[in-house]
Amino acid sequence: xxxxxxGKEMKSKLGSLFKNELKNSLGSIVLLLSLVILWDLYLYLRxxxxxxxxxxxxxxxxxxxxxxxxxxxxxxxxxxxWQKKTIAxxxxxxxxxxxxxxxKLLTIWIETIIFIVVIFIGVILFSxxxxxxxxxxxxxxxxxxxxxxxSVLVAILSxxxxxxxRVFRHGGWLISIWTxxxxxxxxxxxxxxxxxxxxxxxxxxLNGWFLSGIxxxxxxxxxxxxxxxxxxxxxxxxxxxxxxxxxxxWILEKHVIVPAEDIKHESE
Numbered sequence: 001x002x003x004x005x006x007g008k009e010m011k012s013k014l015g016s017l018f019k020n021e022l023k024n025s026l027g028s029i030v031l032l033l034s035l036v037i038l039w040d041l042y043l044y045l046r047x048x049x050x051x052x053x054x055x056x057x058x059x060x061x062x063x064x065x066x067x068x069x070x071x072x073x074x075x076x077x078x079x080x081x082w083q084k085k086t087i088a089x090x091x092x093x094x095x096x097x098x099x100x101x102x103x104k105l106l107t108i109w110i111e112t113i114i115f116i117v118v119i120f121i122g123v124i125l126f127s128x129x130x131x132x133x134x135x136x137x138x139x140x141x142x143x144x145x146x147x148x149x150x151s152v153l154v155a156i157l158s159x160x161x162x163x164x165x166r167v168f169r170h171g172g173w174l175i176s177i178w179t180x181x182x183x184x185x186x187x188x189x190x191x192x193x194x195x196x197x198x199x200x201x202x203x204x205x206l207n208g209w210f211l212s213g214i215x216x217x218x219x220x221x222x223x224x225x226x227x228x229x230x231x232x233x234x235x236x237x238x239x240x241x242x243x244x245x246x247x248x249x250w251i252l253e254k255h256v257i258v259p260a261e262d263i264k265h266e267s268e
Contacts, residue, residue, distance in 0.1 A: 021107040040122035056130035059123045070151040074158025077104045097253025112151040160248035187240040194236035201231040
């Protein structure tokens with residue numbers, strides 16, 4: 001088989017795998033978007049009886065469910081491969097474990113982006129009612145980027161925890177839960193060890209308009225307009241999650257135990 005033909009087959013398999021991931025997540029996307037729209041509709045019907053500024057702030061409320069959704073998705077998207085007995089087939093494909101885990105993360109990231117966009121549409125609509133001036137575009141871009149990054153990080157840790165649990169024949173769920181919290185703590189506690197090696201990374205700042213607005217609404221007008229971020233510490237934190245992602249992909253490819261009945265199912 002020629003390298004060109006082999007490459008086309010690989011792209012076809014990856015494309016099929018990605019389409020299958022999106023198809024499987026369609027139900028959850030529709031459910032989430034429906035809940036956000038219903039929430040915005042509820043707030044809109046309360047705009048005359050509630051403080052309109054409070055209504056505007058509450059339009060951000062669905063954001064708090066993003067990390068939880070990413071946590072569940074990281075487990076679920078891998079778990080369903082075992083439930084459907086398709087994991088043996090996936091691991092037998094001529095692709096590396098990192099490809100499989102990347103597809104799962106890409107799906108979660110796309111779902112998150114869709115979720116954020118719909119939430120922000122409601123936020124913008126309520127801001128036109130509650131605010132004298134429009135929300136700066138920079139605020140929305142920065143907040144959307146931060147939310148999407150947080151969602152992916154949570155999904156990476158969740159995915160890794162599930163993979164580690166699958167290495168063991170017994171007590172997998174308990175091991176996964178402990179792995180999630182233990183590695184989360186280790187990253188938070190020890191990622192700073194990488195900071196001295198990343199001193200060349202510059203610091204940066206974010207627009208603090210939203211947080212400043214909340215404090216002003218609560219009666220404190222001294223809130224800062226910008227939020228300073230330490231570049232080396234941030235990059236060290238992100239690198240730790242990337243290492244966990246690579247480690248989990250390697251474990252999936254080399255050490256995950258596939259039940260014998262799943263292998264038999266795939267061979268039939």
